[in-house]
Amino acid sequence: DIVMTQTPLSLSVTPGQPASISCKSTQSLLQTDGKTYLYWYLQKPGQSPQLLIYEISNRFSGVPDRFSGSGSGTDFTLKISRVEAEDVGVYYCMQSIKVPYSFGQGTKLEI
Amino acid sequence: QVQVVQSGAEVKKPGASVKVSCKASGYTFTDYYIHWVRQAPGQGPEWMAWLNPNSGVTNFAQKFQGRVTLTSDTSISTAFLDLSRLRSDDTAVYYCARVMHFGSGKFDSWGQGTLVTVSS
Numbered sequence: 001d002i003v004m005t006q007t008p009l010s011l012s013v014t015p016g017q018p019a020s021i022s023c024k025s026t027q028s029l030l031q032t033d034g035k036t037y038l039y040w041y042l043q044k045p046g047q048s049p050q051l052l053i054y055e056i057s058n059r060f061s062g063v064p065d066r067f068s069g070s071g072s073g074t075d076f077t078l079k080i081s082r083v084e085a086e087d088v089g090v091y092y093c094m095q096s097i098k099v100p101y102s103f104g105q106g107t108k109l110e111i
Numbered sequence: 112q113v114q115v116v117q118s119g120a121e122v123k124k125p126g127a128s129v130k131v132s133c134k135a136s137g138y139t140f141t142d143y144y145i146h147w148v149r150q151a152p153g154q155g156p157e158w159m160a161w162l163n164p165n166s167g168v169t170n171f172a173q174k175f176q177g178r179v180t181l182t183s184d185t186s187i188s189t190a191f192l193d194l195s196r197l198r199s200d201d202t203a204v205y206y207c208a209r210v211m212h213f214g215s216g217k218f219d220s221w222g223q224g225t226l227v228t229v230s231s
Contacts, residue, residue, distance in 0.1 A: 049218070051217065051219050060217075092155060100158050103155050103157070
């Protein structure tokens with residue numbers, strides 16, 4: 001099974017400051033179709049996870065442009081250029097190149 | 112607009128079965144796969160399985176093979192998760208989510224979650 005490892009596990013950020021989360025996979029997430037099956041989700045307190053970024057760097061509809069994703073192969077990063085109060089929650093990376101799909105342990109962002 | 116609404120919380124005894132429903136609206140039900148993800152208290156999400164409502168084809172994480180059954184009723188745009196031989200470590204919030212393409216992890220709409228508590 002593919003293991004997803006996130007760092008850090010928690011992050012305390014002042015509003016307006018940047019934040020960065022790393023995610024590493026034990027196997028390459030690059031598929032033969034040229035796509036990389038790496039996603040970022042945010043789970044706000046008491047809510048279902050919500051999609052932020054798909055296939056490394058594509059922002060989902062309605063996601064603010066302060067969120068960006070980058071990386072390749074096995075190493076990926078989610079960046080928030082200027083954290084806002086509404087960004088609090090737990091961030092998860094997830095892979096879908098191989099069943100079972102797997103999530104990282106999560107990174108808790110606090111303000 | 113797209114909505115995915117799940118059935119309410121359940122309390123079950125060890126060894127029993129539970130059936131969770133996931134009703135979709137606002138889109139063509141058979142155009143999207145339905146995935147099931149669970150989250151134990153204080154833990155991260157754990158992917159369980161997917162169902163293609165158009166064909167009935169399913170795929171499961173190996174740890175759930177033999178205990179999970181996925182079905183759907185396309186006439187009411189609803190998918191179902193059946194989990195049998197419940198254990199205390201099956202206590203979790205169970206989510207359904209839709210995905211358009213095979214192999215994609217782009218879960219663009221999630222249900223609100225169904226808490227299943229397994230306790231004697």
